[in-house]
Amino acid sequence: MSIMKHLIGKDIVQSCKAQLNLFYLALSFFTRIPVPKSMEYSPSLLNQANRYFSLVGLFIGLILASCAYILADFFPVTVVIILVLAISLLLTGAFHEDGLADMADGIGGAFEVSKRLAIMKDSRLGTYGAVTLFIALLLKFYLLHALAQINLTLFLGALFLAAGLSRALAGSLISALPYVTETDNSKSKPLAQFQSNQERLLLLVIGITPLLFYPLALIWITLAVLFLFRWYFKLWLLKRLGGFTGDCLGAAQQLSELLIYLTFVGYFGHGSF
Template identity: 55%
Template structure:
């Protein structure tokens, strides 16, 4: 049990700004295993962001409360996944050769493609959420499901970034069957939060996103990088908000 808690807090500390307890032990192998708990980390982060939105509504209108919740989310995660989206857009949009794409993605500077992708993603989240009938539920379930979709790609794709220069080299490069099973089983609480029809629509759409992302990244890069996982997470989050709104 202590080992599993260790893995959970490693995942939480790596993918958020929440400090880890001092007793948590780090090793590359443990961090690799900790990916199994990223769905659970998503549930926690989603709950915190939803709580900020709920609390803000006691003082502000819904529009301002949502903006504050989104701002809190960026601070909570350190814009970790948004950075991946921007770098992915710059790399895939700014070059034709695979090596050049990877080199651009490692550059910490943001370009036109990245800026446009980041702006459209943020404004897209806001618009889709503000039109949803239950923003609290949308926030709560989007965080875990989008992370599960992105991380699941590790199970059957090759990691293509040079580990010595990658900005995200501590990230897992393999996902065992046990890790994948825990990751996916942790998504099941959505059936308690939305009706079964909406839950099935969500899972089907996310499976489609995963399939298309896998095909596209294999064609463009021959595999995945930490940045592309962040991009898939952001796209999956937008899809979740859109499906909930449409259904």
């Protein structure tokens, strides 16, 4: 009996280590946060790590909310928000913002799918990408400022929630669309192979859980907004690209994050100016 308990305990420890390794993989892929050198990597493991994308988002959101809470004791709200946005860009290396800009350049700059994909792979920033990125960052600043003006706790909670829930939505597109980029060195290709129902469920449950602490009406409104966005964005990508690329996932994260902030401002701000 003691041998059986020992074997079961060993299996549990190994399983926990394997899941922690997957989290580290997701963390290293989406952020500049250091991870243990002992982390194991393979394309297959990175594909499995998609289940923890929303957890990485919540981790980022926790860091941002903590920084905002501390900074609020020393600086005015506008400075706090700018610093938080800067910290966010530093943590992720502007990973998702780059995807949004590249997608805007590609889809806005050509009519043929092959040319759109080629433009999206170009590291140079074009007019469509620059304008889209500017508007997105400006809107994010003003929405966060509006939330902070309503209530500091609301502002901090929105930072935490949106970081996780937006990545859950973006990650859910992996199994909903075909992967269209054929470049062998594409960073997102290992993520596009397979996503099981269990992985997708865990991804969504982690992302949605913080939303359960808000009023029931806001929960339904937020989920409805994100569902409609995901449905339309999916059809939009199919029409213009025939599927998704890694840049599209970054764009989905940024756009859904903005929609969450916009929904919160509309709900708690009562539309007042």
